[in-house]
Amino acid sequence: GNSVTQMEGPVTLSEEAFLTINCTYTATGYPSLFWYVQYPGEGLQLLLKATKADDKGSNKGFEATYRKETTSFHLEKGSVQVSDSAVYFCALLYNFNKFYFGSGTKLNVKP
Amino acid sequence: DVKVTQSSRYLVKRTGEKVFLECVQDMDHENMFWYRQDPGLGLRLIYFSYDVKMKEKGDIPEGYSVSREKKERFSLILESASTNQTSMYLCASSLLTGTETQYFGPGTRLLVL
Numbered sequence: 553g554n555s556v557t558q559m560e561g562p563v564t565l566s567e568e569a570f571l572t573i574n575c576t577y578t579a580t581g582y583p584s585l586f587w588y589v590q591y592p593g594e595g596l597q598l599l600l601k602a603t604k605a606d607d608k609g610s611n612k613g614f615e616a617t618y619r620k621e622t623t624s625f626h627l628e629k630g631s632v633q634v635s636d637s638a639v640y641f642c643a644l645l646y647n648f649n650k651f652y653f654g655s656g657t658k659l660n661v662k663p
Numbered sequence: 664d665v666k667v668t669q670s671s672r673y674l675v676k677r678t679g680e681k682v683f684l685e686c687v688q689d690m691d692h693e694n695m696f697w698y699r700q701d702p703g704l705g706l707r708l709i710y711f712s713y714d715v716k717m718k719e720k721g722d723i724p725e726g727y728s729v730s731r732e733k734k735e736r737f738s739l740i741l742e743s744a745s746t747n748q749t750s751m752y753l754c755a756s757s758l759l760t761g762t763e764t765q766y767f768g769p770g771t772r773l774l775v776l
Contacts, residue, residue, distance in 0.1 A: 586764070595667070595753055595767035596706075641705060649694045649713055649757065651765060655705035 554579045558642045558654035565632055565661050573627040573657045575616075575642035583644040585609075585618050585625040590639045590656070599627075599640070637661045666690070667768035669754050674773045682741040684771050686754030692766075693759040695737035697721075697729065700751040700770070712737055713759065744775045 559574040577585065584603045588596040600609030605620035614629045625642060642654040670685035688695065694713050698706040698721075708721030710729040718729050726748060730738045737756075741748055751772050755765040 588767075593769075595769045596755075596765075597767065598764045601764065645763075649711065649759065651696070651708070653698075653706040655703060 554583070554644060554646050554650075554652045556642050556644055556652050556654040558640075558657055560655070561639075561658040563657060563659050565659070567634055567661055567663050568631045569661075571627070571629040571632045571636075571659070573640055573642075573659070575625045575627065575654060577623050577625065577642075577644050577652075579623075579644055579646055579652075581646070583646045585616070586643040586645065586651075587614070587616055587625070587627050588641040588643060588653075590641065592638070596641060632659070632661045634661045634663055667754055667756055667766050669752075669768040669771050671771050672769060674771055676741075676744050676773065676775050678745060678775060680741075680744050680775075682744050682773065682775075684739040684741075684752055684754075684773070686737045686739070686756075686768055687735055688737075688756040688766070689735065690756065690766070691734065692756035693734075694757045694763075694765075695731065696755040696757075696765065697727075697737065697739045698753045698755065699723070700753055706753065709739065744773075746775050749773060749775045 586601045587599040589599045600611040602609040602618035608617045639656045667688045696711040697709040712718045712731045728740045754768040757763040757765045
């Protein structure tokens, strides 16, 4: 079946540190991959996406590369800010309308 | 910008009550979804709909039903609320094509006493 596994949190970093949140997936066929972010008290918002192997999604300094050989879509940012504190969800889209979400990784950035 | 709105941000109900959660989107999206979000479990799909009057069960449909009488509106119904349905409920919508982003509402935090 299809599934997404992401690293458990919380992840606590100091401002300007490098961030990696790991995400691996299991899927049949060729899914699209997404990172969503949820700020406190809000719904999820799309952070970035990639629709085929070797695509790189990027937004707001975050990046993730669709690696088919390792079935991964790790999220990275070179220098985190306090305002990046949120919960991050990795997700895959299968069969046009079926999304599978990871369990979420909470990021705390301290000043 | 796509806007997905949910009828309530916070709701408190008693066990056995019938509960309606409403979701409206303004971008003519074909797909609409209801998820529940619980700590450590992420988002789990309850039901989705790809057209008016069409619905499909997600991963955890037990104890829930849905209604989609108009394209912009998707309702989640708890026929007889139970304490294990205390959760955050998120509505989302998307276009029908294969690579589309889902747009989420702000969520309804439901407490069943």
